[in-house]
Amino acid sequence: MADTCERSIVRANLRRFIASHAAGMVILAAAAGMHLAGTVVGQVAAPKNSSRDDWGNAAGGLRARVVAVKPDADEQKPVLPAAAATTYPRTEDLTLIVELKNVGEKAVALQGTRYGDAVSPPYPGKSVSEHFAPYLFECEFLDAQGKLIERPTRTMFATDAMLTLSSGLAETVEPGKSLLVLIRPALWDDSLVRLLAAGEFRIRVHYKGPAPDVLKDMQKHWPEKPLASVWTGDVSATSAPVKIVADPSEKLSDLVWGDPVQGLQAAVEFRSESKSPQGRRDSATGIFPYGAKLGVRLHVKNVSKEEISFWSETWRQDDQVSLIDDDGKATVLQHPWYSGWPRIERWTLKPGQIALLSGISLGIAADEEAAKSLTHPVAPVIVREIGPYHLRYALKFGPNGRKDKDGKDVASNAGMWQGTLTTGAAPITIRERNREDDPTTITGRLQFRGPDGKPIEKGEVQVYVQAGWKSLLKAELEPGELAVPDCPLEPLIVSVQAPGFEETRIYDVTAKPDAVTALTLTPSQPLKFRLVTDNGQPVAAAEVRYFNRSKAGASAGPYPTSGLKGAVWAKSDANGNVVLDFLQKFDPADTSLGNNIYHFYIVPRDLAPLFIGPVEAGGDLGTVAVGPFLEVTGEIRGTPEELAAFSAEWDQPEPMKRGNGEVGWHYAESKPLEVRRNGEHLTFALDHLRPGKFRIVSRFKSGGKPVSHVYTRREPNEDDVVFEIDLTETRDDLVVTSKADKPAK
Numbered sequence: 001m002a003d004t005c006e007r008s009i010v011r012a013n014l015r016r017f018i019a020s021h022a023a024g025m026v027i028l029a030a031a032a033g034m035h036l037a038g039t040v041v042g043q044v045a046a047p048k049n050s051s052r053d054d055w056g057n058a059a060g061g062l063r064a065r066v067v068a069v070k071p072d073a074d075e076q077k078p079v080l081p082a083a084a085a086t087t088y089p090r091t092e093d094l095t096l097i098v099e100l101k102n103v104g105e106k107a108v109a110l111q112g113t114r115y116g117d118a119v120s121p122p123y124p125g126k127s128v129s130e131h132f133a134p135y136l137f138e139c140e141f142l143d144a145q146g147k148l149i150e151r152p153t154r155t156m157f158a159t160d161a162m163l164t165l166s167s168g169l170a171e172t173v174e175p176g177k178s179l180l181v182l183i184r185p186a187l188w189d190d191s192l193v194r195l196l197a198a199g200e201f202r203i204r205v206h207y208k209g210p211a212p213d214v215l216k217d218m219q220k221h222w223p224e225k226p227l228a229s230v231w232t233g234d235v236s237a238t239s240a241p242v243k244i245v246a247d248p249s250e251k252l253s254d255l256v257w258g259d260p261v262q263g264l265q266a267a268v269e270f271r272s273e274s275k276s277p278q279g280r281r282d283s284a285t286g287i288f289p290y291g292a293k294l295g296v297r298l299h300v301k302n303v304s305k306e307e308i309s310f311w312s313e314t315w316r317q318d319d320q321v322s323l324i325d326d327d328g329k330a331t332v333l334q335h336p337w338y339s340g341w342p343r344i345e346r347w348t349l350k351p352g353q354i355a356l357l358s359g360i361s362l363g364i365a366a367d368e369e370a371a372k373s374l375t376h377p378v379a380p381v382i383v384r385e386i387g388p389y390h391l392r393y394a395l396k397f398g399p400n401g402r403k404d405k406d407g408k409d410v411a412s413n414a415g416m417w418q419g420t421l422t423t424g425a426a427p428i429t430i431r432e433r434n435r436e437d438d439p440t441t442i443t444g445r446l447q448f449r450g451p452d453g454k455p456i457e458k459g460e461v462q463v464y465v466q467a468g469w470k471s472l473l474k475a476e477l478e479p480g481e482l483a484v485p486d487c488p489l490e491p492l493i494v495s496v497q498a499p500g501f502e503e504t505r506i507y508d509v510t511a512k513p514d515a516v517t518a519l520t521l522t523p524s525q526p527l528k529f530r531l532v533t534d535n536g537q538p539v540a541a542a543e544v545r546y547f548n549r550s551k552a553g554a555s556a557g558p559y560p561t562s563g564l565k566g567a568v569w570a571k572s573d574a575n576g577n578v579v580l581d582f583l584q585k586f587d588p589a590d591t592s593l594g595n596n597i598y599h600f601y602i603v604p605r606d607l608a609p610l611f612i613g614p615v616e617a618g619g620d621l622g623t624v625a626v627g628p629f630l631e632v633t634g635e636i637r638g639t640p641e642e643l644a645a646f647s648a649e650w651d652q653p654e655p656m657k658r659g660n661g662e663v664g665w666h667y668a669e670s671k672p673l674e675v676r677r678n679g680e681h682l683t684f685a686l687d688h689l690r691p692g693k694f695r696i697v698s699r700f701k702s703g704g705k706p707v708s709h710v711y712t713r714r715e716p717n718e719d720d721v722v723f724e725i726d727l728t729e730t731r732d733d734l735v736v737t738s739k740a741d742k743p744a745k
Contacts, residue, residue: 060233061104066205066240067097069182075113075127078182087243090250090280091196092186094242098137098205100235101178109170109230111136111209112181116169116227121589122466122493122507125169129183132168135161135214138206139185141192142239144199151191152355153348156314157402157411160343162217165210170226190297191356198246202239209233250280255299256424258392263304264349266421268393270294270362270428278436286426289433290366290386293378296359298395300421302349309348310417311400317360321380324390324425335360335379344400346411359393364430375468386432390425397421444487444511447518448477448496455479456521459498459582466491466507487511497569500524502584502617525618526581531572531604532623538576539626542604543568547611551593552659559711563669564601564609572604583617597659602626608690611654630689630727634734636675636682642700642738643682648673649714650696652689652727670697670714694727700738 054065068085069078071093078097088094102108113129113136135156141149156164173179185203186192209232210218219228255267270286272279273293282288298316302308317337322330338360347355363381365371371381382389397420399413446463448456456477463473463484473484477498484492492509501521511517531539546566550557560566572578586595599613608629615621636646651668658664673696675682697714699707704719716722723736 054238055101056236056238058103059235060231061102061106061108062110062207062231062233062235063101063103064205064207064235064237065099065101066203066237067099068203068240068242069095069097071095073097073182075129075182078180080180084240086241087245089245089247091193091244091246092184094186094192094196094203094244095182095184096203096205096240098181098183098207098237099178100173100181100207102173102175105175107172107174109172109226110179111165111168111227111230112171112179113183114169114171115167117590117592118167121505121587124590127182129181130188132165133181133183133185134188135165135211136207136209137183137185138208139189140204140206140239141196142202142204144201146202149195149201150350150353151195152350152353154345154355156343156345157400158211158213158217159402159410160314160341161211161214162221163341164343165214166218166222166225166227168227170230190295190358191354194252196244197251198244200241200243202241204236204239206234206236208235247280250284252284253286256426257301258422258424260303261419261421262417263302263306263308264310264417264421265301265303266393266395266423267299267301268359268391268423268426269297269299270391270426271297273361274437274439276436276439285429287429287431288364289431289437290364290370291374291433291437292364293374294362294364296362296393298357298359298393298423300347300349300355300357300395302351302353305351307348307350308417309346309415310397311344311346311413312355312357312397314343314345315358315360316395317379318396319359320394321362322392322394323382323384324392326388330392333380333382335381338377338379344402346400346416357395362391375470382428382430384430386430388427388429390427392425393423395421395423439488441486441488442511442513444484444492445516446482446484446494446509446511447480447516448482448498449518449520450501450523451520456498456501459496459501461497462495463487464493464495466493469493481516484511494519496521497582499581501582503582504584505587505589507589522584524582525585526579527583527598527615527617527619527621528580529578529612529621530623531576531578531602531626533607534625534627538572538574539604539607540572540574540576542572542576542578542602542607542626544570544572544578544580545601545603547599547601547613548656550597550599550614550659551590552595552597552614552616553593554658554664556658556664557597557599557656560599560667563712566601569600580617585617594659599656608688610690614657614659627691629687630691631685631687631730631732632689632694632727632734633685633732634683634736635678636684636698636736638700638738640680643677643680645702646675646682646698646700648675648696648698648736650686650694651713653693653695653713666713668695668713670709670712673698689727691728692726694725696723696736697721698723698736698738 055063067080069081070085073095080097113127113132115123115126117124143149171179209230212232215232222228257265257267271283273295321333323333324330349355360379361377363374363378365381365383368383371383398418400411402410404410450456457479459477461475461477464471465488494506494509497503502524506519531542546569548557548560570578570580584596595616597614597616601611603609604626607626649670650673651670653666653668655663656665656667673684675684697716698721699719705717708715721738
């Protein structure tokens with residue numbers, strides 16, 4: 001899995017981590033986490049025909065063995081084959097099943113390669129070995145003569161490893177039972193692609209679980225997590241033979257090294273991120289088409305006679321990239337910067353050893369518009385005509401930058417290599433795109449049904465590619481089958497709303513070339529209410545706009561990306577009645593926080609809008625009163641200097657309640673307050689307001705702290721003055737002054 005995806009999982013646990021961690025770290029991005037529960041998953045009885053020689057020695061109540069399997073083995077449901085695979089066409093195909101057997105007398109909790117429920121659907125319970133295996137397993141490779149192939153030592157900073165592993169699942173294994181884990185070492189260790197390019201080898205796998213310092217960090221910050229008490233140690237399987245038969249046409253080209261600097265030198269290579277045969281040939285030749293995304297591999301070699309250590313981010317994006325034309329002119333490629341928690345590793349190289357570092361992806365596009373359409377993450381983009389070029393990277397290495405609350409280093413920088421390495425100029429050629437560069441697609445066929453098997457012929461549907469959320473189709477349901485053109489042979493996400501059935505998002509949908517994929521929807525429980533005026537008259541044709549959806553047990557709902565302009569999910573009829581007959585009671589892919597709760601924004605004609613929520617499917621709210629628009633007028637008072645510097649924003653903060661009725665946050669769209677001068681005063685007038693909180697955030701001086709917003713809501717600081725009232729009727733007597741402790745009544 002790309003490191004940026006790992007960053008997104010790390011961010012899912014940062015808020016809880018920050019609350020318990022020492023101050024002083026710079027947090028670039030954070031999202032709310034959820035509680036992780038222990039689960040019994042993936043246990044199997046040990047096969048009766050297993051050979052005693054398959055197993056390594058017991059350690060800590062565990063024994064392990066490793067079996068090489070075919071590359072297309074199912075990671076989600078690993079099954080030991082009758083006969084082991086031994087030969088692979090390329091290093092990336094190396095696929096192993098590790099069996100961990102509990103030979104003790106008590107149940108043991110193991111961390112495998114599955115996500116827990118700290119991530120969003122469809123990922124809970126899924127195995128993602130590229131994400132977790134590097135921090136739980138260690139693979140040793142021996143050559144045909146049985147000699148260990150030495151590789152550099154790399155150790156991730158304990159806090160970073162803990163944040164990554166904290167999104168995993170603790171799996172309970174009973175005595176005599178086993179946990180099967182499928183791993184693909186070359187997908188999380190790119191150096192193997194060159195190191196094991198071709199030949200016969202043996203592989204020995206160690207299962208270690210989370211490192212002791214990582215587990216200690218977990219116990220410190222989240223002692224209630226089942227992951228805080230999982231097994232840690234070192235249990236090894238016996239070595240297994242594997243053979244790599246390389247295709248000569250896919251052999252990677254030689255590296256172009258830069259000049260040595262204090263015992264190190266660097267080179268850069270590019271590999272197509274396409275998994276197709278054409279993509280592999282492109283990586284070998286260095287000739288890439290328009291629209292390609294390239295993985296950046298940065299090689300750092302110890303050319304000295306001494307051991308050298310340095311810190312590096314696992315996903316580098318601050319290195320300078322220079323594109324060199326045929327005439328030798330170098331252009332520095334600018335690129336955006338991705339926020340997130342930058343994970344760091346300590347590398348130690350013996351003389352002659354090479355570290356392989358990953359950089360942010362490089363894109364190739366025919367023009368600026370095409371560059372914008374490249375799937376993220378991608379940073380530098382080459383926008384040039386077809387032809388040959390060269391690329392040079394300047395790699396900066398410095399201190400790890402991690403400080404405690406007192407500003408002291410939390411990991412030693414003593415003796416670490418620091419400075420800048422420049423790679424050699426790596427050749428790259430841009431070509432036109434052809435048919436072989438595009439993945440195979442089909443016209444998928446979907447059919448929506450009720451539990452009784454009858455087709456659903458009315459509603460709206462959207463189809464996405466699950467990896468990257470690329471939109472494939474947005475359409476109205478029609479009788480019969482729904483055709484999805486240009487459908488790749490990979491999992492899809494299907495979102496559907498159909499009257500009388502729960503709105504739902506279905507993950508892992510597979511379209512087949514010669515079959516119809518049937519999807520069954522769940523009948524809904526309608527939510528009802530009636531809109532009336534203050535004097536009891538029905539409010540017809542009022543728009544009911546979707547605002548947001550949360551969970552009854554969540555601490556706060558997601559931010560409404562469409563704000564007050566959400567999609568219209570219903571309209572009131574002539575009698576003011578509203579029926580929402582496709583709300584989902586709970587999400588079957590995510591039940592940990594309880595039922596769904598919704599908020600809606602009601603927009604009547606010629607009357608004041610209002611929010612309703614939290615509400616659930618199956619409710620009856622009775623009558624909901626809709627009032628008239630309100631107006632406010634008033635004046636700003638202050639000294640001439642204060643009025644000359646005056647600026648302000650106004651809004652109407654709306655409390656967003658949790659499922660338990662408590663206010664979780666406030667939503668507001670802050671707008672500049674327009675004022676007019678009237679003698680020694682400034683005046684303002686606003687109309688089309690709704691009842692509720694009304695707020696003006698003012699500043700009566702120049703300078704001060706920067707004005708800040710939380711999404712669209714102004715966030716006051718000590719340089720601001722907040723004026724706030726409960727608006728229940730039109731007002732013409734508002735007075736705003738620079739004295740925050742004496743607001744007008």
